[in-house]
Amino acid sequence: MRDPLAAPDLRRSSVAFDVVVAGLVGFVVAMSDAGTGPQTYIAGGLITVALAVRRVAPSAMMTAAVASAVVQVAMLQVTALSVMYAPMFFTAGGHPDRRVRRGSFGVAVVGSIVAGGILPHAYGDFALGDGDTVWGTAFGIVGSAVFVVGGWTAGFVGYQRRSVAAAEVSETIAELERRRMLDLYDEQSERSRLARDMHDVVAHSLAVVIAQAEGAKYTLAANPDAARDALGVIADTARDALADVRTVLEELRSTETVGEVSRADRDQLFARMRAAGMTIEATETGSADDTDAATVHVAHAVLTESLTNALKYGDLARPVRVAHDWTDGCRLTVGNTVAADPLAPGGARHGIIGMTERAAHVGGSLSSTRTDDGWLVVLTIPASEGPTR
Structure with a gap:
């Protein structure tokens, strides 16, 4: 069953790396803790398990780490493997779930204080003078915070960097998508403009041609000269339409603005429509x-x-x-x-x-x-x- 807090897209090689490193560290520290008592081995074993599953099962990691801390506090004995809390809090500080990050930070602070309180009792070297443990406690808190809070801070900084990088990538994607939409809009606008221009040219020219053709059909027998004039208007209109189509196509190939319209163009339009009746x-x-x-x-x-x-x-x-x-x-x-x-x-x-x-x-x-x-x-x-x- 997959841990709901497990890192997404976790590779098997990463899990294998965590297991191997945890095993090696646990073996080395177990040898150094030889003769300290079974409770030390229990605490060290729990830390080894937590270290092995820190990415594949963060929930189990936190459970095993807290259980190990409880054993050490209860027996007033600290295993050397406790230094491995640093990579575990590194994982928790960089976790994508905000609740995990906040909760682990609170545990890191409280854990540093508790560790500082038991270190003078677990190690006599932390007591100064006639049993004065104030400086020993302060040193223990600072030393524990270096590993625990420091590990959490390093993980959190890594998380922030990943968040910033992800935000930059998202912004880049959004900008590319915005540009793509603008390009599509420009393309659609150009198509609409082409459709309007072609409609203006074709519809106008064909309307004039139809009107003249209809007139020529009815006047061909009775008034050949009028029919001849109508055919001339049809030819002129077709030539103008061909020139207009070429102008539209030329505009599509060019980035220049459309040509200016003069009074002569308007007069020519009026003359053409008047010739159509x-x-x-x-x-x-x-x-x-x-x-x-x-x-x-x-x-x-x-x-x-x-x-x-x-x-x-x-x-x-x-x-x-x-x-x-x-x-x-x-x-x-x-x-x-x-x-x-x-x-x-x-x-x-x-x-x-x-x-x-x-x-x-x-x-x-x-x-x-x-x-x-x-x-x-x-x-x-x-x-x-x-x-x-």
Whole structure:
């Protein structure tokens, strides 16, 4: 049956070492104690057993050690093997159980005092003058404490060092785990950004292509020139989409920030949507030139996604209202009328999720809600405290 106080992961070689050392020490001391009486052999035998099982069975070690001390006190005889209390208290002082450490320290202190009291009686050399045992008792207490309390202290210091080392290892592991989680978060954020960018490019371009293709299909016979223009818009949109995809892939390979968005990019977006049959009423307050590049980039991405949704789900017979306000950061509103028979019914709301994530990334907020007869997107990004571009 395993001792509940036994050292964890104790190797057999350690147990064998303790047994061999205890046997050798017990044999040598027994020879030196020859002729002192059977009680000395009993006390020495108990100490030998305690020394042999000090790590594999600490409970038995403490029981045998205390029993040996009781025999020595009762018979007023001290065996030379008592010096082996030092390694036993070393084991107790370094034990991982706090109760064992505290209890053994108390026993060490009391044991040193008791040993100092009996040494003058066990050995006449400790008595001074006319039977004065004061100095002998004091010397006995100090001498016993050197072995007993000193052994406990050495074990406790070793325990503290192991605790500090274990804490450092745990801290290192925690730091590595924290870094791993941050790396996973960065990786997931990069994946989310890629998904948003690809969605913006593909969804917008395909919406324009579908709208133009549907128009060309119905006007091919009646108005070949209009169909030819629609095919030209499809080709231009596909080329722009291909360039945007290449830009996204290039961003993945590069550590540089995203490119700046200019007014020409917005005008090109408006021209593309108008060519698809959308009427856009745009107003602007302030200038994007006084706003940081990240805010302008997010605003353009939200505008692109909002117009794409308006093209897919909106009523193209009604105008789409776009308002930019750059006076204090950015406030973008895009409103459109929802069609009864939309061009692309349904939707997984990935675009709205992507717009919300983009807004949050620069410290802004986004709302995308249904109105009485349409849909309204409002992007709000507070002014950045850092320098503008």
